[in-house]
Structures are given as C-alpha cells and as structure tokens.
Amino acid sequence: MKKVDLKNSLNQRGAKISADQELFLDSLTEEINSVLEERQSAIGEIVNSRLAEMELSDEIASQVRELSEKIAKNSTPEFRMSDTQKRALMSVLTERKAEIVEAIRTGRDLDLFEIRVAAPHQNNNGTVSLGVGVTYPTVENFDESSVFATIRTPENFIFELILNRQSSNIVKTRIKTEQAPKEGSVAVVSEANAKPLIQYKWVKNAIERKKYAGRIEWTEEFEMDNGALFTAIVKMIQRDVVSALNNGIYNDIITNATAYTSSPQTGKIVLPNLADVATVLQGLINSQNYNADVVAINPTQLVDLLLTKKADGEYLFPKSAISDLWAGMKIVTSSTVSVGYMLVFDSSIYTEEHTGVIVRVGQYNDQFIKNSYTLIAEQFSLLDVAKIDLVASYYGAIATISADIKKP
C-alpha cells in the first residue's frame, strides 16, 4: 500500500517548513498511515478468512482479493458537516489557535472537541451508559426514577406569533402576485380635459416549501429491553422535528428581514438603550403603513434592561412598566434569538402552512435479517410572505443600531 508522505509532498510543491511544523507533519503522517494500514489489514483479514472458508479456485480468489484491496483504498468513512458545524469548527480553531500551536510545538496532547456520529439505538453501542463514578448496585437498596430527564430546548414561540394552519398537503411552490409601482395617478380634472391614464402593474414571485426531517434506527433487542425509554425516544424525535420547524421559520424570518441602514433618529438619541432601538425599528416599519407588533430578543438582553439602574441604585425601568417601553409591541424572549440581536416585525405579513408530523416505520437494506428498524419523522412547511412586505421586518445588531442613533 502506498504510504502518505505529507512533508515530501509539501517540499515538492516548494513549501518552506519550519522545525515546529516538521514535527507536526511527521506525527500527522504517522497517524494517517497507521489508520490506513489498520483499515487495509482489517478488510484484508476478513476477505482472506472468508476465502479460506469458501474454497474458491485460485483465479476467483485472486480477483476477490484484488477487489477488496480496491474497496479498502477507495472507501472513506461517511462524514458530513453542515454549515453550522463548519462555522463552529472554524470558531474553535480560531479561538484556540494559540493552544493548538503550543501543542504542536511541545508535542503534548490537546482535547479540542469530540466528533460524534449518530448510530442506531442498540443495547451494546453506548446508547445508554453509566455516568462517571456510577456503579450498578448489587444489593436491593435502590430504585430507579421512571422520569427521563431530557435536555431543555428553547420554547417554540413562532406559532404564537404568526398565523398558521395544518394541512394534509403542502404545495411545492406558491406563486405570489405582488403589486409593483403603478404608472400614472388619479388627479383633479377640469371640464373637457382628458382623464389621466393609470396602469396597475404586478410581479409574480415564488416561495418554496421546506421539509424538516430526521430518522432513528433501533434493534429489536433495544425496543424489547428498554420499553419506556424507547417510547420516550419516539416522542423526542417528533418533538425535535417540530422544534426544527419552529427554528427554521424563525431563521427564515430573520433571513428575510430588512437590514437597518439609517433612520430619522440617526445621531439624535441621548444614551440609547434596548427599548430605544426597538422603538426606532418600530417607527421605520410603521412609517411604511404597517403595524410592528413583535419584538424578539434573547432573555439576557431583557435582564440587562431590567437591571439598569440610576447612579443612586434606583431601577431605571420599574418592572411593571417594562411592557409600556415597547410602545404596544409584544416582547418575546427566547434563547433562539442571538445575544445582541433584535427582531422587530409586523407579524401579520407572515402566514404559515404545515403538515402534521408524518411518522413511518420500515426496514431498508439488510435491516430485516438484522432485526433492525427505521423510523422517519418529517414535517413539510411553507412560509408565505410577499416580497413587498419584507420592509415590515427588521433584524439587526443592537450595538450598531444604538451607535447610529446615539447623540454625539
């Protein structure tokens, strides 16, 4: 098997390698080659043992061996990264750059992160494990809670804000006919004069549905031996599909939102705070003949505002008066909203249609002979909005909008 030689390869391409980098490249090369060798020998061993059992002719055995070598050479483990994971990886690498360089220089171990890949639910693959320091008692002086403690997720708030309905079928594409600026206008006309010609114009835009989906797999044994836990897992994947739909709609709303550019309040507000920013955005929306009625912020931001005090310790905003600060807008606090950002919009511009959570159970590939099953859970959704109405939604960084409206 051809071995990897990173140093030589880089040298051939004219790279200048320092002593520290050389140390790193050597260890990386060694690691890659050992992984490749392991995979090669594992596949080779399996093939050779099966060939011995089957007593094939030399010619066929040789062809099978050749094929197995090609598989070992070309097969790569399945590893996909979403854009969010890529950004998270870049963020970790950027944040811990100094530690990484130091670890390479000194040759010490560094735990950056764990890469975990989902697997089927089985009794023997760590789906359920004992916590650190926990041993299962051998005497009967214990009981087990029947309540499964689950990781909390943000509340699904979006369906409380926008008009939505459930439907059995969601179309793939919805065409929206939107008004464009008209030509000509009504005017006062004198006797015997021609009336002005008016032409109303339209443009057709399109919105497409989205599908939020996931699957779980399990063995017969796992379901048989963990009845209650299995039921909880089936409920959880349905809950997670609904959460993904909620988060997806929220993300679409902020992606569609208009970016703040400037306002009549630019450079005019003394010591602007969160409520001032919300009011400025509300003003921008309302001046376009809409009615901004929702402010979404991270809970941290509201706490900052609630705890703002004057020099003598008196609260600047009495808690009872907080709702008045937002000029009639509903305040939504959710950890789904990024810290430091704010969404202000007229909720009437959006409507949403979705299917119920569709759940199906089946088997694919060799699951039947392995007593395994697959459950898919999915939900289709179409978020309806007209492009001309997007001026009624603003999303932006509180700090930059504050800086813009702040009086020098």
Place this chain on the structure above:
Amino acid sequence: MAQAKVKSNEVGSVTYISQDSKDDFKVIKLKENGQLYVEHNILADNLIARGLAEEVKKADFDLESKTIRKISDVKDN
C-alpha cells in the same frame, strides 16, 4: 388654510436599496465594544465616517438568500 409647498426642480423618486447581494454588506469593528458585525454598506459607511467603527477587510461572511424569489430564479427540480 392654504397649503404651502416648496418648489423644486428636482424630481423626487423612490430609492431602491439593494440588500440581496454580498457586496451590499461589509464587516465592521465597532469601537465601543471591539466586536465585529456584518452591516449594510449604508450603516457601515455612516458609522465609519463618524469614527464609531472601522472596516475589517480580512473578515469573510456568508449571506443567506431570502426565501421568496423572482419566478425566473426558481428551478424545476
């Protein structure tokens, strides 16, 4: 009461501000807190001109596309 109207030779028109292209945005560092933000060019240039922020040319960013599109952009798939 009669309405007063300022006479002007300039014809007023609605200004369309593009927000759909990556070129419409830039990365700035706000001096007040040292944080990086992706902002529309109008706001970014305004803050830079007022000395409240500085442009960060090396930083890259992604701009996600809106969910509603012109008919011509929809692909049949």
